[in-house]
Amino acid sequence: MATTSERIGPTERVQVAPARRQGVGRYRAGRISLYVVLAVLGIVAAMPFVWMILSSFKTAEEIRRIPPTFWPEQATLDNYRTILDDPELPLALFYRNSAFVAVMNTLATLFTGSILGYIFAKFRFRGRQALFWFILATMMIPSQVTMLPGYLILLQLNLLNNLWGLIVPSFVDAFAIFVMRQFILSIPNDESSSARVDGASEWRIYRSVVLPQLGAPLATLGMLTFMFNWNAYLWPLIVLTEQNKRTLPIILTWYSTQHSSQDNLVMAASVLIVIPVLFVFALSQKWIVRGLTLTGGR
Amino acid sequence: MSEAIGVGRRRRWFGGREGAQKRFVAGVTLPAVAFMAVFSLLPIVWAFALAFFDFSPRRAGSPFLGLGGDNPFVGLEHFKAMTDFSADQPIQVSQFHTAVKVTLAFAFLVVPLNLAITLPLAAMIESVHTRVKPIFRTIFFLPVLASSVGVAIIWGFVLHPQNGLLNGAITRITGKTTQIAWISDPSLVYLGIPVALLAVLVAYLWQDIGYNLVIFIAALQAIPQSVKDAARVDGASAWQTFRHITLPLLKPTILLASILTMISAFQVFDLFQVMTDGGPQDQTRALSLDIYRNAFRYQQMGWAAAVSVVLFAIVFVISLAQTRLLRNRWEY
Numbered sequence: 001m002a003t004t005s006e007r008i009g010p011t012e013r014v015q016v017a018p019a020r021r022q023g024v025g026r027y028r029a030g031r032i033s034l035y036v037v038l039a040v041l042g043i044v045a046a047m048p049f050v051w052m053i054l055s056s057f058k059t060a061e062e063i064r065r066i067p068p069t070f071w072p073e074q075a076t077l078d079n080y081r082t083i084l085d086d087p088e089l090p091l092a093l094f095y096r097n098s099a100f101v102a103v104m105n106t107l108a109t110l111f112t113g114s115i116l117g118y119i120f121a122k123f124r125f126r127g128r129q130a131l132f133w134f135i136l137a138t139m140m141i142p143s144q145v146t147m148l149p150g151y152l153i154l155l156q157l158n159l160l161n162n163l164w165g166l167i168v169p170s171f172v173d174a175f176a177i178f179v180m181r182q183f184i185l186s187i188p189n190d191e192s193s194s195a196r197v198d199g200a201s202e203w204r205i206y207r208s209v210v211l212p213q214l215g216a217p218l219a220t221l222g223m224l225t226f227m228f229n230w231n232a233y234l235w236p237l238i239v240l241t242e243q244n245k246r247t248l249p250i251i252l253t254w255y256s257t258q259h260s261s262q263d264n265l266v267m268a269a270s271v272l273i274v275i276p277v278l279f280v281f282a283l284s285q286k287w288i289v290r291g292l293t294l295t296g297g298r
Numbered sequence: 299m300s301e302a303i304g305v306g307r308r309r310r311w312f313g314g315r316e317g318a319q320k321r322f323v324a325g326v327t328l329p330a331v332a333f334m335a336v337f338s339l340l341p342i343v344w345a346f347a348l349a350f351f352d353f354s355p356r357r358a359g360s361p362f363l364g365l366g367g368d369n370p371f372v373g374l375e376h377f378k379a380m381t382d383f384s385a386d387q388p389i390q391v392s393q394f395h396t397a398v399k400v401t402l403a404f405a406f407l408v409v410p411l412n413l414a415i416t417l418p419l420a421a422m423i424e425s426v427h428t429r430v431k432p433i434f435r436t437i438f439f440l441p442v443l444a445s446s447v448g449v450a451i452i453w454g455f456v457l458h459p460q461n462g463l464l465n466g467a468i469t470r471i472t473g474k475t476t477q478i479a480w481i482s483d484p485s486l487v488y489l490g491i492p493v494a495l496l497a498v499l500v501a502y503l504w505q506d507i508g509y510n511l512v513i514f515i516a517a518l519q520a521i522p523q524s525v526k527d528a529a530r531v532d533g534a535s536a537w538q539t540f541r542h543i544t545l546p547l548l549k550p551t552i553l554l555a556s557i558l559t560m561i562s563a564f565q566v567f568d569l570f571q572v573m574t575d576g577g578p579q580d581q582t583r584a585l586s587l588d589i590y591r592n593a594f595r596y597q598q599m600g601w602a603a604a605v606s607v608v609l610f611a612i613v614f615v616i617s618l619a620q621t622r623l624l625r626n627r628w629e630y
Binding site: 142143227 | 423
């Protein structure tokens with residue numbers, strides 16, 4: 001931390017010095033207690049995850065013990081073996097379902113968000129304002145309102161109980177268009193103009209001039225979209241009814257109600273489903289953090 | 299040559315290639331408009347229409363969106379029924395009243411508690427050494443990335459009456475075997491609020507504080523150190539600096555964060571469904587859960603649509619307040 005004395009001139013330092021000398025002891029005590037408080041809060045915040053991971057290594061007998069143990073007495077991998085061998089729980093299939101939906105939605109959102117954001121930022125055409133306001137307005141409508149007709153529309157299109165039912169309706173995403181537009185507004189027009197003079201097609205300008213400048217917002221938006229879809233629960237719960245079509249969050253609730261008396265298995269399943277993605281995204285949280293602070297989006 | 303045509307136009311961009319540009323804009327925009335007509339506009343119009351019909355997806359109804367026919371028009375009946383406070387009100391009305399109460403209590407508790415945790419925490423994390431800052435930030439941010447279903451299951455197990463971590467810790471500390479059913483005993487009420495609702499609240503706060511934390515840390519970093527230094531030189535204590543310098547500068551961010559937090563608190567579904575399933579005795583039956591059950595369990599989609607319109611109205615009023623307040627955001 002920069003101290004005050006580094007920043008002020010010599011005359012001021014003379015005036016401040018006596019007060020500071022008294023304060024040094026108190027300052028150090030303050031720093032230590034700050035770290036102690038933060039460490040305690042951090043431990044409390046991490047505790048549910050720690051408890052889940054520790055419990056996943058306990059035996060069926062130990063997990064039922066009253067009062068519960070904290071550290072597993074005989075750590076075992078049996079719970080994981082049971083889950084991975086369970087023919088009713090083909091985890092690879094559910095990972096594939098979740099990944100398919102999340103990747104397709106992310107790609108679609110990045111494409112439509114960037115190209116429509118580009119059009120709203122850099123072109124003028126009739127109805128532009130009205131259309132943009134409409135897109136902004138749809139963001140204010142809670143998903144609980146549109147999910148009922150959304151279900152009925154998928155029923156008509158015969159997309160219920162189909163992974164495409166989770167992808168097709170979210171092809172055009174209002175939030176993505178808004179974020180990309182805001183970013184593209186700040187990009188200067190010089191390069192596009194000179195590409196135009198050189199005779200490049202409009203599509204080519206989007207692809208080779210505009211898109212390469214969108215790396216940072218695309219990465220952030222991509223991660224947010226991926227996480228949102230990967231964790232989505234309510235909409236998949238409505239759309240998917242057949243077991244083998246389901247995504248990971250739904251399978252996790254199904255598994256936990258099936259094995260409600262075997263929390264050791266449920267905890268191991270939770271670890272397998274929650275932790276890997278958590279790990280991947282913790283490593284790249286810089287992008288997510290940057291995106292959140294850019295947009296304030298949820 | 300494009301220059302020549304472009305001269306005099308407000309935007310030189312359109313110079314000379316208007317045809318190609320128009321085709322490009324139309325080629326992208328028209329499919330998008332067609333798509334949004336089906337997947338954005340239609341659901342909104344249809345949702346509001348449903349609220350005026352006694353609609354069930356099991357009945358065919360008329361060819362036009364299934365409205366009419368076996369799914370008769372009932373006008374404002376659903377909304378009139380919502381204001382029925384008599385003793386013999388239908389069960390769905392009393393469930394709706396419960397849901398409104400639960401949701402309002404939840405949302406209005408979430409916001410102050412969230413801010414009371416995230417603001418000081420952000421200030422603390424911001425003032426530690428840069429080397430350890432990312433560690434703390436990651437710990438508090440991780441739950442944001444976790445699936446809320448996973449969060450619900452983890453917390454359900456932490457609060458398990460016999461084998462849970464919380465009761466186990468209380469037993470250790472007090473020496474008395476404690477088996478409190480935090481999320482399933484309807485008789486547990488604290489300050490007029492069901493303990494089960496408070497349990498969901500704690501889990502939600504745990505999952506949600508990472509958002510505001512990140513936003514506040516960024517806002518704190520945006521305040522120039524020289525402003526704070528000036529106050530310290532003038533003899534202000536750390537608390538006075540925070541109270542009279544930092545806090546006022548953060549006000550726009552706090553306002554935005556609190557409104558976003560409240561809007562999302564009104565729409566929480568996953569925790570209520572997985573952690574408590576609305577129980578015990580509907581004590582955690584939130585509006586989103588009420589809508590889901592009416593629509594997809596009881597097949598009462600008309601009623602569910604009417605409830606969703608009420609939810610929309612609440613969120614809409616708050617969003618309006620947001621824009622109104624944020625318009626004055628630069629008064630400092």
